Amino acid sequence: MNKIIEKEYFSEKVVKLVVEAPLIARSRKAGHFVIVRAGAKGERIPLTIASADKDKGTITLVVQAVGKSSSKLCALNEGDYITDVVGPLGQATHIEKVGTVVCCGGGVGVAPLLPIVEAFKKAGNRVITVLAARTKELIILEEQMKTNSDEVIVMTDDGSYGQKGLVTQGVEDVIKREKVDLCVTIGPAIMMKFVSLLTKKYDIPTVASLNTIMVDGTGMCGACRITVGGKTKFVCVDGPEFDAHQVDFDEMMMRLSSYKDME
Amino acid sequence: MDNKEYLASERAQSWREELRKSKSNKERTQIKRVHMNELAPAYRITNKEEVNQGLTKEQAMTEASRCLDCPTPLCMTGCPVQINIPQFIKNIERGEILEAAKTLKETSALPAVCGRVCPQEKQCESKCFYTQKMGKDAVAIGYLERFAADYERESGQISVPEIKTYNGIKIAVVGSGPAGLAFAGDMAKYGYNVTVFEALHEIGGVLKYGIPEFRLPNAIVDVEIDNLRKMGVEFITDCIIGRTLSYDDLHEMGYKGIFVASGAGLPRFMGIPGENLIGIMSSNEYLTRVNLMDAANPESDTPVIKGKHVAIIGGGNTAMDSVRTARRLGAERAMIVYRRSEEEMPARIEEIKHAKEEGVEFLTLYNPIKYIGDEKGKVKQMLLQKMELGEPDASGRRSPIAIPGKTELINVDEVVVSVGVSPNPLIPNSIKGLQVSKWGTIIVNQETMRSDIPDLYAGGDIVRGGATVILAMGDGRRAAASMHQALSEKA
Numbered sequence: 001m002n003k004i005i006e007k008e009y010f011s012e013k014v015v016k017l018v019v020e021a022p023l024i025a026r027s028r029k030a031g032h033f034v035i036v037r038a039g040a041k042g043e044r045i046p047l048t049i050a051s052a053d054k055d056k057g058t059i060t061l062v063v064q065a066v067g068k069s070s071s072k073l074c075a076l077n078e079g080d081y082i083t084d085v086v087g088p089l090g091q092a093t094h095i096e097k098v099g100t101v102v103c104c105g106g107g108v109g110v111a112p113l114l115p116i117v118e119a120f121k122k123a124g125n126r127v128i129t130v131l132a133a134r135t136k137e138l139i140i141l142e143e144q145m146k147t148n149s150d151e152v153i154v155m156t157d158d159g160s161y162g163q164k165g166l167v168t169q170g171v172e173d174v175i176k177r178e179k180v181d182l183c184v185t186i187g188p189a190i191m192m193k194f195v196s197l198l199t200k201k202y203d204i205p206t207v208a209s210l211n212t213i214m215v216d217g218t219g220m221c222g223a224c225r226i227t228v229g230g231k232t233k234f235v236c237v238d239g240p241e242f243d244a245h246q247v248d249f250d251e252m253m254m255r256l257s258s259y260k261d262m263e
Numbered sequence: 264m265d266n267k268e269y270l271a272s273e274r275a276q277s278w279r280e281e282l283r284k285s286k287s288n289k290e291r292t293q294i295k296r297v298h299m300n301e302l303a304p305a306y307r308i309t310n311k312e313e314v315n316q317g318l319t320k321e322q323a324m325t326e327a328s329r330c331l332d333c334p335t336p337l338c339m340t341g342c343p344v345q346i347n348i349p350q351f352i353k354n355i356e357r358g359e360i361l362e363a364a365k366t367l368k369e370t371s372a373l374p375a376v377c378g379r380v381c382p383q384e385k386q387c388e389s390k391c392f393y394t395q396k397m398g399k400d401a402v403a404i405g406y407l408e409r410f411a412a413d414y415e416r417e418s419g420q421i422s423v424p425e426i427k428t429y430n431g432i433k434i435a436v437v438g439s440g441p442a443g444l445a446f447a448g449d450m451a452k453y454g455y456n457v458t459v460f461e462a463l464h465e466i467g468g469v470l471k472y473g474i475p476e477f478r479l480p481n482a483i484v485d486v487e488i489d490n491l492r493k494m495g496v497e498f499i500t501d502c503i504i505g506r507t508l509s510y511d512d513l514h515e516m517g518y519k520g521i522f523v524a525s526g527a528g529l530p531r532f533m534g535i536p537g538e539n540l541i542g543i544m545s546s547n548e549y550l551t552r553v554n555l556m557d558a559a560n561p562e563s564d565t566p567v568i569k570g571k572h573v574a575i576i577g578g579g580n581t582a583m584d585s586v587r588t589a590r591r592l593g594a595e596r597a598m599i600v601y602r603r604s605e606e607e608m609p610a611r612i613e614e615i616k617h618a619k620e621e622g623v624e625f626l627t628l629y630n631p632i633k634y635i636g637d638e639k640g641k642v643k644q645m646l647l648q649k650m651e652l653g654e655p656d657a658s659g660r661r662s663p664i665a666i667p668g669k670t671e672l673i674n675v676d677e678v679v680v681s682v683g684v685s686p687n688p689l690i691p692n693s694i695k696g697l698q699v700s701k702w703g704t705i706i707v708n709q710e711t712m713r714s715d716i717p718d719l720y721a722g723g724d725i726v727r728g729g730a731t732v733i734l735a736m737g738d739g740r741r742a743a744a745s746m747h748q749a750l751s752e753k754a
Contacts, residue, residue, distance in 0.1 A: 023507045037464060043556065043564035044464075069564050084464040086501040215556070215565075218462050218503065219687055220528035221548035225539060232532060232539065237689065251539055254640035258541045262566040 001081040005058055010140040013065045014108055015074045016050075017082075022057030024049070024087050030115035031093030031209065031241055034059070035217040037084040038076065043069045046214045046236070048112030048186075049088060059085075062111030062140070089217045090240045093207075095119045099181035102174055103149075104130040104167050104195060106187030110140050112209060113186045118148045120184075126150050128174055132167035132187070136160040167191055168198050180204050185244060186211075189256060193249035200245050208244035210235050213258060226252050266345075273350050274332065282353055283332050292393070296400035297326040304620040308590045311476040311559075314617060315379070320360070323410040327356035330402045333392055338404060341390035343737030344370045344377075344445070348387060352407055364415035365422055367408060372448030372736065373441065373487045375416065376470060378409025379479050381733045382611050416486050423493045430454040432750060435518040437504045437690060440468020441732045442524035442723025444491060445739030451494040453747045458518075459496060462503040465555060468526055469732070472555040473547070475584050477591070478614075481554075505693030510719075520718050520746045523705060524739065527724035529685040533576070537634030538680070542568055542642040546575070546585045546681035553588050570677025572596045574645055576631055577681035578608035579729075583615065585679045586623050594677075597623050602630040602650050602663040628652070630663065632670070634678065642678055647671045684729045694719070704728055712742035713749070720746055 006018035024034060033048045051060040065071040076082065093116050101120045105113035110131055121127045129149040133139045134157045145152050154162025155170045163170065167187070174180060175198075183206040185195040192208045199206040212224040212235045219237035226233055229246035233239065273279070300316040301307075307314050318326065330352045338348045347366050354363035367374040381387075383405035388394065391401035415421055432455050436443045439461040447457045465471045470484045492498070502508060504525075513521055530545035532538055549567070552558040558567035573589040575582045578601035589597045599618070601608060604627050608615060619625070626647065633646040649669035652661040686703040698706040698715050705714055705721040712720045722738025724730055 023502070027507065027509070039564075041557070041560075041563045043566075072564070084501050086462065086464070086503065086507070088506055089503075215548055215551055216463065218528070218689060220530065221551055222530050222532065222545045223548045225532075227539060232534065251640075255539065255541060257639070258568070259566040 001083060002085040004076055004078055004080050004082065005056075007076070007078050010062070011137050013074070014138070014140060015063050015065070016111075017061045017063060017073070017076070018058050019061060019082060019085060020057060021059045021085050021087075024085065025052040025054050025057050025059050028052050028059065028088035029092035030095065030119040031090065032088035033090050033112075033217070033240060034061070034085050034087030035089065035214065036061070036073065036082055036086075038069065038072045038082055040083065042072065042083055044084075044215055044217065045069045046089070046211070046217055048209070048211075048240075050111040050114055062108055064108035086217070089236060091238070093119060093184075093241055095123050097124045100126040100128065100179060101182045101184065102128050102130065102171055102180050103184045104132070104171050104187075105185070106132045106167050106191040107138065108140075109187030109191075109209075109211075110145075113184070114141055114144055114148070116184055116186075116209075117145060121148045121150075128153065130155060130167055130170040130174070131162075132156070132170065132191070134158065166194070168194050171195060172198055175199075175202050175204065182207070183244075185209070189249055189253045192244060193253075196244035196247070196249065206244040207241050208247060209241045210239055210247070210252065212252060213256065226255070270336070270347065273347065274334065278357065279332065279353055282357055286328060288331055291329055291331055292397065292399070294325060294329045296329070297322050297403055297406065299403075299406055301617075304622070307477065308621050311591060313480055314477050317413055318406055318410045320358075320414070323355050323360075323407055324358060326403050327352045327407060329393075330356070331392055337390040337392065337395060338387045338402075341387040343386065343733045344740050346370050346387075346408070348404055351411060352402065352404070355407055355411060360411055360414045361418065361420060361422070363411040367411055368422065368424055370740070372445045372491065372739075373484075374408055375412035375483050375487060376441070376479060377733055377736070378405050378407075378412055379483075380474060381405055382731060384612060386733065416483070421486070421490060423490060424448075424452055426452060426494060427454050429456060429495070432456065432520075433458065433516070433518045434746070435460065435504075435513050435521045436524060437521065438462075438468060438524040438526055438723075438725075439466040439498065440524060440526050440723060440735065441470065442526075442735035442739040443468070443522065444488070445736035446522045446524065446722065446743045447496045447739075448491055448494065449740055449743035450747065451491065451496050453743070455747075457496045459498045460502045460504050460508070461498065461500045463555070464500050466498050466500065472551045473581065473584070475550065475554055475588055477587065478584065503689070505690045510694045520720065520750060522739070522742050522746065523690055523719065523721040523725055524723045524735070525687055525690045525725045527684045527686045527727075527729045529687045530680070531683045531685060532680055533631070533682060535632055535634070537636060537642065540634050540636040540642040541640050542570065542676055543634060543678040543680065546577070546581045546679050547684070549585055549679045550581070550588065553592070559592055567592070568677050569593050570675070572598075572675045573677040573679065574598045574600050574631075574673070574675045575679045575681055576600050577683070578603065578610055578627075579681065579683070580610045580614055582679075582681040583610045583618050585681055587618055587621055589677070589679070590621050590623065598626050598673075599623060600626045600629050600631060600645075600647065602628065603661070604628055604652060607660070628663065629671070630665070631678075642675060644672050645675050645678060647673060684724075686725050686728065690725070702728060710741070711745035712738055713745060
């Protein structure tokens with residue numbers, strides 16, 4: 001059982017939870033995720049660790065209420081307990097000094113992007129962060145991103161904040177302006193697919209952090225399997241980050257709809 | 264006193280002698296092997312109730328009287344944990360069922376489990392005097408083991424094995440499956456402070472996520488786990504060694520010995536076209552959803568696909584568990600697709616029989632070569648290759664060969680791939696210097712179960728690849744004995 005220490009609403013449907021998990025806080029690195037389960041009849045779902053505080057023994061999760069399980073989590077309050085939190089899982093982000101890194105995230109994908117932005121900045125890179133959302137209210141973590149990036153570009157679909165347009169437009173503007181050595185993308189599969197197509201055109205190495213269906217999160221079931229470079233990989237143990245240009249995003253999106261009728 | 268002398272002294276007890284004299288061997292051998300009551304197939308496929316109903320006390324005592332109380336009990340050589348079989352059976356014959364249960368627990372941490380899931384026909388019962396010398400049905404050792412364990416549980420008088428004195432030495436166990444539990448039980452009996460670390464949110468490993476309720480009710484596993492708790496074993500769930508805590512962390516926390524029993528949980532896929540379509544999954548995923556996550560229950564948040572035409576690829580026990588689960592989830596056509604013939608199937612004969620009674624179709628000598636999906640990416644057909652068996656190879660096994668041009672297209676809306684598992688690399692990879700075979704199994708001394716890292720022992724499927732519950736338990740016991748010896752010498 002893991003106690004919720006702090007809860008904050010980023011928007012109506014996006015909640016930040018600071019959760020007691022001292023062992024995970026101690027061993028996690030950027031890119032890692034946890035599996036959580038709320039309630040005795042609860043489902044196991046993966047959530048990326050947005051940040052952690054070793055001294056306080058807490059990890060921060062950002063949850064968007066989209067289905068039954070995520071809504072259940074979002075409904076928990078400070079002082080409540082999450083039945084199970086297990087991790088850190090997956091491979092940590094490979095961080096090194098490459099030059100200029102563009103980090104782009106959409107929607108709730110911005111939360112797991114934060115530790116990656118921090119880590120690349122710390123490693124001495126020039127970091128440009130592109131945040132995207134449908135509308136102004138859904139832009140999250142802008143301040144934290146600004147603290148850790150050389151530049152933050154905000155894109156909204158409706159133009160209510162920052163520039164009007166999709167994340168790809170923001171990224172392309174940067175690519176046209178200066179040399180980009182690496183692109184990191186986290187967000188809805190469709191967004192990552194288009195970012196990947198864009199950077200492929202410019203031949204820029206790109207890493208995507210994938211969010212597939214998972215059950216155990218330790219490699220024992222294969223629910224999260226995807227095709228990368230023609231080979232089947234398990235996102236939970238081989239990933240969650242992969243060379244975006246090798247990922248079969250269409251298959252991934254198809255598999256994400258496996259249980260659509262039942263949600 | 265060595266084991267042989269010990270057995271002889273037990274056999275020489277006056278009650279055993281009297282019992283032997285009470286019936287002639289001729290009388291004993293004329294009794295027919297008991298038949299265990301089962302739920303009717305038409306009824307049992309509508310629910311997850313246990314199919315085998317167990318023996319009545321009367322049935323058990325009669326069956327126990329078939330046992331000839333051999334001076335050299337061969338049956339014991341077939342038991343990986345060396346249960347004192349005649350002693351427990353003779354206790355049943357004289358009606359001392361709780362005594363029988365105690366005898367079981369001397370060597371087995373989970374008798375109610377083993378009595379249900381062990382392939383006795385390949386182990387203890389295959390060595391029984393009846394099968395070896397008389398060509399008759401073996402004494403139903405498995406049924407009797409189960410009876411004694413169930414009787415004790417239902418009596419509410421469960422005995423907790425005696426703990427000598429706690430020696431204060433901390434021992435860590437990685438994984439709470441059968442190997443880990445058997446090891447933990449023995450080490451607790453020796454007096455160690457044992458902590459079991461489990462990655463999942465439930466204790467029991469394959470006993471919980473893999474083997475279905477209709478074969479092994481979770482409540483029964485829980486009783487045996489509680490028994491270990493009463494012996495002082497501590498369980499920590501949601502903790503992955505190699506992730507949440509490292510091997511070095513365990514050292515820092517003062518653990519003097521570590522037993523790795525993390526199993527072979529990595530599912531194999533065949534790598535054929537269309538295998539990633541919606542509706543195709545590993546048996547691990549399918550069974551985990553249904554067993555561990557209770558996905559068939561509408562109150563559970565975890566979903567599961569309930570196909571109408573379901574194919575299970577493979578012929579092992581996991582395949583049988585999956586196909587029988589599919590029937591219970593409402594499949595109209597549930598099929599086993601196996602590339603060899605029924606004779607070569609690794610599944611237990613009883614499971615194959617039960618599956619057939621439940622209306623499962625057996626497509627033997629067929630191998631899938633491709634899956635075809637609809638416009639939404641859902642599987643709708645499988646293309647099967649007809650096979651034939653070739654000449655026996657060097658190992659004496661006849662290998663399946665494709666018959667050119669002979670294929671068949673069959674409609675399916677769900678496929679469960681059950682073609683085996685590999686050891687999960689997570690733990691071996693996280694321990695520097697640990698020797699691992701090319702199959703990913705941890706290399707240990709077969710006698711002591713010790714790895715080349717002196718304080719690290721391993722057993723069960725992480726050492727064997729996919730094997731059985733009882734072999735895993737045997738490994739756990741051997742590892743406990745040798746770790747205890749090593750630590751005692753040190754002290």
